[in-house]
Amino acid sequence: MHKIWVVLQREFLEKVRTKWFIISTVLGPVLMIGLVTLPVLLASRGAKERSIVVLDVSTMGFGDRLSSKLADTVTGRRLRVRSVQADASRMGVVAESLTRGVGAGGLDGFLIVTDSTLRYGKAEYRGTNVSSLTDMQRLDRRLEDAVIAERLSRAGVDTAVVRSAQVPKVGVKALKIVNGKVTTESGVGSFILAYAMWLILYVSILIYGMQLMGSVVEEKNTRIVEVLVSSLSPFELMAGKILGVGSVGLFQMAIWGVSAAAMFSQQAHVAQMLGATDASASAFQLNVTFATVGIFLAYFLLGYFLYASMFAAVAAMVSTDTEARQAAQPVIMLLVVPTAMIINVLNDPGGTPAFWLSTIPFTSPIAMPVRWAAAPVPPSQVVVSLAVLAVTVVGIAWVAARIYRVGILMYGKRPSLKELVRWIRTA
Numbered sequence: 023m024h025k026i027w028v029v030l031q032r033e034f035l036e037k038v039r040t041k042w043f044i045i046s047t048v049l050g051p052v053l054m055i056g057l058v059t060l061p062v063l064l065a066s067r068g069a070k071e072r073s074i075v076v077l078d079v080s081t082m083g084f085g086d087r088l089s090s091k092l093a094d095t096v097t098g099r100r101l102r103v104r105s106v107q108a109d110a111s112r113m114g115v116v117a118e119s120l121t122r123g124v125g126a127g128g129l130d131g132f133l134i135v136t137d138s139t140l141r142y143g144k145a146e147y148r149g150t151n152v153s154s155l156t157d158m159q160r161l162d163r164r165l166e167d168a169v170i171a172e173r174l175s176r177a178g179v180d181t182a183v184v185r186s187a188q189v190p191k192v193g194v195k196a197l198k199i200v201n202g203k204v205t206t207e208s209g210v211g212s213f214i215l216a217y218a219m220w221l222i223l224y225v226s227i228l229i230y231g232m233q234l235m236g237s238v239v240e241e242k243n244t245r246i247v248e249v250l251v252s253s254l255s256p257f258e259l260m261a262g263k264i265l266g267v268g269s270v271g272l273f274q275m276a277i278w279g280v281s282a283a284a285m286f287s288q289q290a291h292v293a294q295m296l297g298a299t300d301a302s303a304s305a306f307q308l309n310v311t312f313a314t315v316g317i318f319l320a321y322f323l324l325g326y327f328l329y330a331s332m333f334a335a336v337a338a339m340v341s342t343d344t345e346a347r348q349a350a351q352p353v354i355m356l357l358v359v360p361t362a363m364i365i366n367v368l369n370d371p372g373g374t375p376a377f378w379l380s381t382i383p384f385t386s387p388i389a390m391p392v393r394w395a396a397a398p399v400p401p402s403q404v405v406v407s408l409a410v411l412a413v414t415v416v417g418i419a420w421v422a423a424r425i426y427r428v429g430i431l432m433y434g435k436r437p438s439l440k441e442l443v444r445w446i447r448t449a
Contacts, residue, residue: 025254029262037270050278075132216395231333238337256427325387335422338429360388371397383414
């Protein structure tokens with residue numbers, strides 16, 4: 023243990039003194055500030071003002087009434103509208119003129135309405151902002167309301183009565199239930215927490231695992247490893263390096279955790295400084311419990327030990343950085359699988375895919391914390407997941423240690439699968 027401790031201490035001090043560690047440690051809280059302030063700002067300030075033209079080709083003046091309704095909506099300050107009349111024979115000429123206006127920057131776009139707009143609900147919009155989902159959804163809603171109002175008016179229905187039945191708009195406030203109790207955490211807050219946990223776990227496990235692999239390859243290339251194994255066993259060297267790099271990760275996580283707690287404790291104050299409304303700020307309320315922190319740390323440690331062992335074995339099998347990056351691709355792909363399925367886990371935390379992703383040991387270090395943050399998870403499933411992951415860590419570490427013992431002193435051609443099996447059996 024003393025020799026492992028010496029290697030651990032050396033790896034820790036070597037890593038925390040690098041510029042990379044200092045920069046990444048500072049960028050972590052900056053990212054957290056963004057997570058606190060950016061959603062609030064986006065929710066409270068919305069999109070910039072748009073200027074559009076309604077090209078009215080209808081025969082009953084619907085375009086004029088549509089323009090008035092679009093400009094008179096609650097968010098009319100973000101949409102400037104004017105109407106241009108044209109008959110069907112001149113529609114192409116007027117449309118080309120408006121297209122040039124959009125190209126010159128005087129307009130964001132124009133909406134073409136015809137008699138079929140009222141009959142079939144079809145209209146055409148041409149503009150520079152068609153890729154903005156927010157703008158298109160807003161325009162769709164306003165056009166739909168205007169068409170419905172026009173249809174009701176022509177049918178002799180009092181539109182004022184209909185509007186009074188629609189005000190105020192129906193809204194749902196989502197609050198998370200945990201262990202049979204309603205919490206203050208909103209649905210958006212659960213999503214942000216789950217997304218943040220995924221991002222931190224994925225990046226941390228990948229980066230620290232790659233750092234360990236690079237360190238092993240470097241020592242192997244410089245022949246320092248031959249000096250090291252003369253005074254300690256390959257297993258002690260591998261264990262010390264894994265624990266040393268892991269302690270760096272824990273140290274950085276601790277700094278980020280304290281920063282995050284400070285940031286979120288001042289979330290309401292920051293929202294007021296930014297001019298956000300109370301509704302916007304409360305929509306992103308987070309509820310980080312000790313259980314959540316415990317789940318995060320447990321899966322980070324076990325996930326790191328699992329992937330660090332595999333990265334160490336990969337590094338022992340190769341002789342150059344290029345070979346290491348190529349050989350590490352299958353290991354990296356195992357981390358990519360839960361990342362590719364993250365939306366599925368968030369949309370249905372209790373579904374079959376989410377259950378298996380949070381149980382399979384190679385995906386559970388990322389999938390289970392995300393699932394935990396998104397919705398309540400039965401304790402029995404957490405226990406089974408942790409047990410399977412712990413047993414897998416032990417098994418992979420045992421295999422990696424035997425590969426490391428032989429491969430760390432081997433140079434030249436990368437071993438075949440048959441040779442690896444022989445290393446595992448005979449080491």
